[in-house]
Amino acid sequence: MAETYFQLKPITFLNRRVSILLQNENGPCPLLAICNVLLLRNAISIHEDIPSVSLETLLRLVANPLLENNQLGSDRSSFEVANSQQALNDAIGMLPRLQHGLDVNVQFCSPSGVTGFEFTQEFAPFDLLDITLAHGWLVDPQDTKSVAGLANMTYNHVVELQFAYRAAQDRAAGLTGGAGGGEAGTAGTA
Numbered sequence: 001m002a003e004t005y006f007q008l009k010p011i012t013f014l015n016r017r018v019s020i021l022l023q024n025e026n027g028p029c030p031l032l033a034i035c036n037v038l039l040l041r042n043a044i045s046i047h048e049d050i051p052s053v054s055l056e057t058l059l060r061l062v063a064n065p066l067l068e069n070n071q072l073g074s075d076r077s078s079f080e081v082a083n084s085q086q087a088l089n090d091a092i093g094m095l096p097r098l099q100h101g102l103d104v105n106v107q108f109c110s111p112s113g114v115t116g117f118e119f120t121q122e123f124a125p126f127d128l129l130d131i132t133l134a135h136g137w138l139v140d141p142q143d144t145k146s147v148a149g150l151a152n153m154t155y156n157h158v159v160e161l162q163f164a165y166r167a168a169q170d171r172a173a174g175l176t177g178g179a180g181g182g183e184a185g186t187a188g189t190a
Contacts, residue, residue: 004055004099006032010048013040019048021058030122031055031098034062037131059095062125066091070128091124098125106137108150108158114138118154 008019018039021032035058038044044061046053070088102122110116114134117123126133137155139146150158 005052006055006058007052008046008048008050016042017048018042019046019050021053028101029099030102031058031062031095034098034125034129034131038062038065038129043129055096055099062095062129063092066125066128069130087124087128090121091128094122094125098122104133104135105154105156106135107152107154108137108139109147109152118156 004024006024007022009022010017010019012018020036020039023029023032035044038061039046043065046061066088070084076084103120104122105118105120107116107118114136115132117133117135123133125131139150141147
C-alpha cells in the first residue's frame with residue numbers, strides 16, 4: 001500500500017515564513033488542521049524547501065508536542081497521573097484516524113456558542129494541544145421559536161427526533177390504511 005503524502009505551501013504568517021500543509025483531495029482532514037495550527041504557532045516546523053511530507057512524519061510531528069506539553073509531574077496523585085496518561089494514550093491513538101475526519105456532535109444553542117460540542121474521544125488531541133474547535137451551526141437568536149425548540153439539543157438528538165417522527169408517521173399511515181398498512185400478510189389465505 002502506497003504511503004500518503006501531503007504537499008506543502010510556503011506562506012508568510014505574522015512576518016514569518018512558514019510552510020503549511022495542503023489537502024490531497026476535498027473533504028475533512030482534522031489532522032492537517034492540527035498540523036497547520038502547530039506550524040502557525042511555531043510549535044512544529046517543516047523546512048520550506050521540503051515539497052511534501054508523509055502521513056507517518058505528520059503523526060510523529062504531532063505526537064511530539066503532545067508528549068512534551070503533557071509531561072506527568074511528580075506533584076500529581078497516582079489517580080491524576082493515571083487519568084492524564086490515559087488521556088495522552090487516547091489522544092495519540094486517535095491521531096491516525098483524524099486523517100479521515102472527525103465525528104462531532106454540535107450543540108445548537110449552547111451557552112458556549114460556537115464552541116458548544118458534546119465531548120467525544122476525538123477531542124483529546126485538540127484539548128491536549130490547546131486547540132479550540134469552533135462550528136457555525138448556530139440558531140439565529142432572533143428566531144425565538146427555533147431557539148426554544150433547539151435549546152439544549154445536539155445535532156444527534158435532532159436527528160433521532162426526526163427519525164422517531166418519521167417512524168410515528170409511518171405507523172399512523174399504517175393504522176389508517178395507508179401504504180403498507182391494514183391487511184398486509186393476509187393475501188392468499190383461505
